[in-house]
Amino acid sequence: MxxxxxxxxxxxxxxxxxxxxxxxxxxxxxxxxxxxxxxxxxxxxxxxxxxxxxxxxxxxGNKDLLMGEILWSLYKGIYDQAIEKAKVDHPQKGIDFLGQIYNDVNIALINAKPMHDFLAAEPQWGLQLLTSNLSGLQKRLIDEWQALFEEEIKAGRINPEMDADSLAYYIIRIGEGAIYCDLICGRTPDPVRAAQAFRLLANGHTR
Known part of the structure; x- marks a missing residue:
């Protein structure tokens, strides 16, 4: 049958x-x-x-752009989870809300095994993709943080000394230094110092 x-x-x-x-x-x-x-x-x-x-x-498009989409899918998932957690922990938002997102994202990226494996296998190309706009990743990261900053500035919850676009650019650069410093200059990744710098730039003080 x-x-x-x-x-x-x-x-x-x-x-x-x-x-x-x-x-x-x-x-x-x-x-x-x-x-x-x-x-x-x-x-x-x-x-x-x-x-x-x-x-x-x-x-x-090309290999760089495809890899940019793959990296962004990893980043976006991490960002979205960090934002949802911070909304629960800091419903009033403000600097503590933003600082938690920034720190959680940096720690998650430091601990992301696929990222470590990728950078170990192809360090030069990997750093180019992550720290330049070769793949379009940088613009997306800046846009993501700029939107968060603009909302908090408009609501009067933070009062940085620079515009949201510039602030987004510099905190991303600081984050890269914290996450990839082992490859860039042989130092141990340090999200704590990056979090302190974030608060100084975003709100003018560390606490």
């Missing part, structure tokens, strides 16, 4: 060539490879997806 066919069994039995890859499929596969510690090779990725390399390049 034969087993009756179901929509799932029919879908699973389809040939790989019948499956349609999409830009989102490419991103998900590339992200999975990165999380597994594999190097990002666009030719191999295109082959695995069953599309031409030119098609993949049209979808993702």
């Amino acid at each position: 034969s087993t009756p066919a179901t929509p799932l069994s029919l879908a699973l039995s389809q040939r790989k060539s019948d499956e349609r890859a999409t830009p989102l499929t490419a991103f998900r596969m590339a992200r999975r490879w990165w999380l597994e510690g594999r190097r990002l090779n666009l030719s191999l990725l295109a082959e695995e997806l069953g599309v031409g390399r030119a098609t993949l390049m049209r979808w993702v």
Whole structure:
């Protein structure tokens, strides 16, 4: 007696060539490879997806931009979790709210194993992607923090001595120094000092 066919069994039995890859499929596969510690090779990725390399390049732009999307997906998840936690811990918001987000994000990135593995395997390229706008990551980080600062400044909860855009830029640079200083200058990552600098810039004092 034969087993009756179901929509799932029919879908699973389809040939790989019948499956349609999409830009989102490419991103998900590339992200999975990165999380597994594999190097990002666009030719191999295109082959695995069953599309031409030119098609993949049209979808993702280039290797730097694809890696930027992967890194942003990691950052954004960390930011969103930190913001939600800070809303619970500091419902009145203000400097303690912002400071907790900043510190939690920095600590999470220092402890992120995929990031450590990536930087250990490809330190020069990794730092270029993380500390420049080569991948578009920097602009997204600045936009994220600028929006947080603008809301707190408008509400009168913080009173920094510089505009929100400049403040976002400098606190990100300080965060990079705290997170990646082992690669940049051989120092031990120190989120505590970064948190103190954050308070000085964002509100003019450390407490």
